[in-house]
Amino acid sequence: MPKTIINRPKVVLVTGGGQRVGAAIVRQLHTKGWIVIIHYRYSAQAAKDLALELNQRRAESAFCLYANLDNIEEIHALPTQILALTGCLDALVNNASTFYPTQIGEASLEDWDDLMSSNARAPFFLSQALNHLLQETGGSIVNIVDIHAQRPFKQHTIYCMAKAALQMMTYALAKELAPKVRVNGVAPGAILWPEANSASAITTDTQQQILASVPLQRSGCPEDIARTVSFLINDAPYITGQIIAVDGGRSHTLGLE
Numbered sequence: 001m002p003k004t005i006i007n008r009p010k011v012v013l014v015t016g017g018g019q020r021v022g023a024a025i026v027r028q029l030h031t032k033g034w035i036v037i038i039h040y041r042y043s044a045q046a047a048k049d050l051a052l053e054l055n056q057r058r059a060e061s062a063f064c065l066y067a068n069l070d071n072i073e074e075i076h077a078l079p080t081q082i083l084a085l086t087g088c089l090d091a092l093v094n095n096a097s098t099f100y101p102t103q104i105g106e107a108s109l110e111d112w113d114d115l116m117s118s119n120a121r122a123p124f125f126l127s128q129a130l131n132h133l134l135q136e137t138g139g140s141i142v143n144i145v146d147i148h149a150q151r152p153f154k155q156h157t158i159y160c161m162a163k164a165a166l167q168m169m170t171y172a173l174a175k176e177l178a179p180k181v182r183v184n185g186v187a188p189g190a191i192l193w194p195e196a197n198s199a200s201a202i203t204t205d206t207q208q209q210i211l212a213s214v215p216l217q218r219s220g221c222p223e224d225i226a227r228t229v230s231f232l233i234n235d236a237p238y239i240t241g242q243i244i245a246v247d248g249g250r251s252h253t254l255g256l257e
Contacts (some may be wrong), residue, residue, distance in 0.1 A: 009061070010137075011086045012233070013037040013078075015069065015126070016096030018047030021144070021191065024222030025093055026062075028230045030054050035086055036062050039096065041069070069096060069122035070114075075129050082133065089133040091233050094123035094143045094166075101155040112158055119162035124169055131177060140182040142229050143170050145243055147187045147251040167243060174241030182240040184232045189247020190219040215249035 012029050016022040017038040023046070026036045036054065040047035047064045054062035063085045067074045082089050098118040102111045127141055134141065148156065149163035167185060174183040190211060211219060224246050232239065245251045 008088075009033055009035045010090040011035045011037065011082075011088055012091040012093060013039060013065070013082065013089060013130070014093040014095055015039040015122075016041075016043075017093075018043040018050055018064075021188070021222045021225050022093075022095045023050055024226040025095060025229050026050060027054070028223065028226035029091075029233070030058070030061060032230060032234055034091075035060075037082060037085060038062060038064050039069075040064060040066060041096070069126060070117045072125060075122070075125050078126070079129055079133055082130070088137055089130060090137045090139040092127065092130055092134065092139070092141045093229060093233075094126065094141065096122065097144065099156075099159055102158045103155045104157065107158060115158045116162045116165075119159065120165035120169065123166055127169075127173060127183075131181065134181045135177075138180050140184070140233055140240075141173065141177075142232050143167075143183070143185040144225070144229075145170065145185040145187040147189050147245055147247050149187065151251065170243055171241050178240060182232075182237075184236070184239060184241070185243035186225055186228050186232070187243050187245045187247065187251070188220070188225050189245065189250045190214060191222060191225060191246070213250055214247070218248065220246060220248060 012034050014022055014026050014036065017026045017036070018040045026038055030036050038047045038051055044066070051062040051064050065078070065081060065085070067078060069075060096118060098114055102115070123143055133139070143166050145167050146163040148160045149167040152160045170183055170185040177183055211217065228244055228246050232244070
């Protein structure tokens with residue numbers, strides 16, 4: 001049986017938790033009484049500002065943790081760092097991700113390594129490194145996948161392949177880590193558009209085409225993802241090996257784009 005520790009707040013690590021969808025997940029779980037560990041790599045100030053905001057609401061309830069998840073040694077160091085911060089871990093949300101197009105004829109080995117590492121390799125080795133902590137608490141893992149893990153997005157072949165690997169990892173680890181640890185996923189659709197000046201920017205015409213294929217005829221918001229993650233962690237003790245699409249129904253009508 002999982003180790004039971006009475007009368008303590010539960011602890012979650014959210015990778016890429018300082019901004020965008022990751023920050024929404026952190027805030028949602030914090031409102032549920034969780035202690036949140038906000039992982040960051042590049043977004044140090046955003047992570048620190050978020051931790052300060054949450055600690056003003058509830059003292060010693062939010063911590064920041066830097067790690068380059070491309071570096072296996074830094075992943076291996078995380079269990080010790082987490083134990084030093086909070087003494088235990090109840091949930092892992094693999095949210096950190098890289099997204100940009102890789103058109104055939106222009107994709108590089110660096111693109112391959114970057115997209116595969118952030119979307120597949122890092123979540124796997126992080127889940128492996130933290131498994132013993134999650135086994136002790138009977139915890140859970142939630143992976144942020146993508147509806148394009150099943151149906152490709154034009155000019156994003158490597159990204160889609162990497163998310164497909166993350167989807168299969170979700171299914172496989174749900175079997176391997178059971179019965180103590182549950183593993184599920186959330187697959188967002190049109191939630192947040194990439195920043196306009198970034199390499200992953202999507203034109204206004206493409207945005208409109210995407211929204212036209214959504215039965216609900218609108219984009220979602222980061223809180224839609226956060227609430228679904230919270231449900232899987234807090235309120236779904238008999239659900240494992242499942243991936244919930246949060247996409248306004250788009251994945252049921254999506255063809256090859």
